[in-house]
Amino acid sequence: MKRTAPDLIVESSALYPPLSGVGYYTLGLLKSYCAHPDHYPVKILAYRFFLKPWRSSQEKYLADLAARLGAVLDLRRRPFPSLAYARLRRLGLRLPLPLDLFRSRRRTIFFFPNFVGEPLLRSRCVPVVYDFGYVHFPGCQQGRDHLFLKRYLPRTLRQASQVVVISHCVKRELQDTYGVPPEKIAVVHPAVDHDAFRPDIPAERRLAVRRKYDLNGEYLFSLSTLEPRKNFSRLLEAYALLPEGVRKRFPLVVAGGQGWKNEDIYATLRRLGLESRIKFLGYVPEEDRAPLMGEAELFVLPSLYEGFGLPVLEAMACGIPVVTSARGALPEVGGDAVVYADPLRPESIADGILSVLENPNFRQGLITAGLIRAEAFQWSISARALADVFHRAAAEAEE
Numbered sequence: 001m002k003r004t005a006p007d008l009i010v011e012s013s014a015l016y017p018p019l020s021g022v023g024y025y026t027l028g029l030l031k032s033y034c035a036h037p038d039h040y041p042v043k044i045l046a047y048r049f050f051l052k053p054w055r056s057s058q059e060k061y062l063a064d065l066a067a068r069l070g071a072v073l074d075l076r077r078r079p080f081p082s083l084a085y086a087r088l089r090r091l092g093l094r095l096p097l098p099l100d101l102f103r104s105r106r107r108t109i110f111f112f113p114n115f116v117g118e119p120l121l122r123s124r125c126v127p128v129v130y131d132f133g134y135v136h137f138p139g140c141q142q143g144r145d146h147l148f149l150k151r152y153l154p155r156t157l158r159q160a161s162q163v164v165v166i167s168h169c170v171k172r173e174l175q176d177t178y179g180v181p182p183e184k185i186a187v188v189h190p191a192v193d194h195d196a197f198r199p200d201i202p203a204e205r206r207l208a209v210r211r212k213y214d215l216n217g218e219y220l221f222s223l224s225t226l227e228p229r230k231n232f233s234r235l236l237e238a239y240a241l242l243p244e245g246v247r248k249r250f251p252l253v254v255a256g257g258q259g260w261k262n263e264d265i266y267a268t269l270r271r272l273g274l275e276s277r278i279k280f281l282g283y284v285p286e287e288d289r290a291p292l293m294g295e296a297e298l299f300v301l302p303s304l305y306e307g308f309g310l311p312v313l314e315a316m317a318c319g320i321p322v323v324t325s326a327r328g329a330l331p332e333v334g335g336d337a338v339v340y341a342d343p344l345r346p347e348s349i350a351d352g353i354l355s356v357l358e359n360p361n362f363r364q365g366l367i368t369a370g371l372i373r374a375e376a377f378q379w380s381i382s383a384r385a386l387a388d389v390f391h392r393a394a395a396e397a398e399e
Contacts, residue, residue, distance in 0.1 A: 006107035006394045008040040009074055012062055014114040015044075018257065018283050020225065021310055022130060025166065025190045026113040032191075032383035034069045039383075040109075040390055042071035050077040092144030094118065094152060107397040109161070109390060115149060116156040124161040126393055128188075129153070131166075131307025131328065132173045137229055142260040154178060161393040164188050164386070166308045167329035188385045190310050191377040192317045196287075199319030199371065201294040209291040213281050219253045220353065221296035221320075223289065223311045224303070226280075227259035231302050231325075231343050233268040238302070238349035240272045246357060247277050250297055257283040294318040298356050298363075301325075302343040309333045313377055316370030321363050323352040337369035 014026040033039050044066040046059050055063070059075070066073045078085070079097070088094055098121035100108065110117060112127040134146035157163065157178055163185050165171045171185050210216070220239075224230045232254065239252050252274075269278060284292060293299065299315035299322045306328040313333050315322050324330050325343035334340070341352035356363050 005040045006109050006397060007043060008109050008111060008390060009043045009045050010071075010111045011113065011117045012045050015062065015065060016058055017061075019286065020257070022114055024286070024310065025130075026128075028191065028193065028379055029113070029188070029382055029386060030069060032379035033386050034071060036380075036383040036387050038387050040394070042069065043074035044069075044071050046073050046075050047078045047082065048075060049081045050079060052081075089148065090144065092147035092151065094148075099123075107394060109393050109397065112156065116152045119155070120159050124393060124397055125156065125159050126162050126164060126389060127153075127156050127160055128164040128166070129170055129174055131170060131305065132177060133229055133305055133307070135173075135177060136305055139228075142227070160184070161396045162186055162389045164389060166190055167332050169329035169332055170307045186385060186389045188382050188389070189377055190308050190313065191379040191382050192310075192314050192374065193379070194317060194375075196290045197293070197314050197317035197374075198290075199294070201291050201318070205291045206295050209288050210295065212288070213253075213279075213292070215253065215279075215295070218250050218297045219279075219295070220250050220298050220300060221253050221255070221293060222300050223255045223284075223293070223314075224301060225257045225259040226254075226262040226265060228261050228264070229304050231304050232262070232265045234343060234346050235300060235302055235349060236265070236268045236272060236274060236278065237346035238353065239277070240274060241347055241350040242353065246354070250357070251277050251279060253279045253281065253292075253296070255281040255284045255289075255292060289314065290318060293320055296320050298323065298353065300349070300353060302341055302349045303327060303330065304343050306330050312338065313374055317374035319367050319371055321356045321366035322370065323349065323356060335369075335373050337366060337373040339366070
């Protein structure tokens with residue numbers, strides 16, 4: 001007898017705008033999975049305080065998103081207002097109330113695309129683990145995030161039938177850190193929308209972002225949340241080492257949310273006297289990322305550690321040469337198509353930048369290699385891998 005499809009319920013905290021890297025991955029993956037011919041029906045999890053009779057703006061946003069995806073909204077009533085849960089999260093805590101306490105024993109798979117979800121009583125889950133920055137750089141985390149992950153990720157892993165990671169690097173770290181068997185881990189790479197991130201972005205879109213952000217002439221570009229692991233202070237020191245003529249021709253444009261623990265970035269900026277050469281755009285919406293990238297002369301991201309490094313992939317897809325580091329999963333993304341610099345040595349970062357700017361043939365070779373490299377990362381491939389993960393999880397639930 002053919003079994004009915006399991007309930008596939010997606011935890012939605014990563015989907016609220018403004019989107020971070022986790023949010024871009026989750027949204028891109030869900031879009032492609034819901035378009036996959038062999039997908040299970042998807043439910044998007046939403047919460048409402050049980051005394052609140054009206055829909056919040058977040059609930060409305062999730063309902064609209066579910067409709068666009070061909071999914072449905074799974075609304076749960078909560079005993080406390082959302083502010084209470086947010087305060088607990090900032091303290092590195094969560095309530096022990098199981099998410100499936102009042103559900104039937106029907107097969108249910110909870111997809112937790114942001115490391116951990118709420119506790120489960122009898123259901124199984126599929127979490128996504130993005131990196132081990134909270135292990136390698138605990139002091140660089142926001143608030144008590146490192147304590148939250150150290151406390152609750154092991155519990156989530158014990159309730160997981162499969163675990164999704166975004167790179168082979170993170171897979172190895174997951175095995176080493178928590179002893180998760182390799183057959184239980186699936187690598188589902190991020191990808192880019194190649195209709196948006198491409199070398200031939202329409203001229204009107206390019207001109208529109210230049211006007212919006214008051215950008216004139218050529219520029220170097222970096223894109224990431226302003227937080228310690230992204231190594232922006234050393235990038236500024238590297239930029240200060242470039243010849244004056246290069247800095248005058250190529251100002252450095254940095255886009256990304258304010259993040260946390262970034263006081264050193266602005267202190268370095270003032271110490272080096274670079275205020276007139278560096279332009280901080282703040283958080284930029286999704287539709288502006290590709291044209292900003294496509295207008296740059298070079299993209300640079302000398303991170304101390306990355307679980308993947310999506311902006312590197314986006315730059316290659318736009319035909320922009322990249323200077324980055326060889327830390328974490330970045331070589332898995334860039335392959336032989338980028339320039340690698342030592343992220344601890346500003347002079348190495350500066351040399352990498354100059355090697356691209358001063359050698360047109362080398363620059364063109366990077367562009368060609370990067371476009372070929374970026375084509376290997378497709379959302380359709382990731383959706384197929386995720387579908388296989390959910391099929392294995394459903395088969396385990398039948399046992």
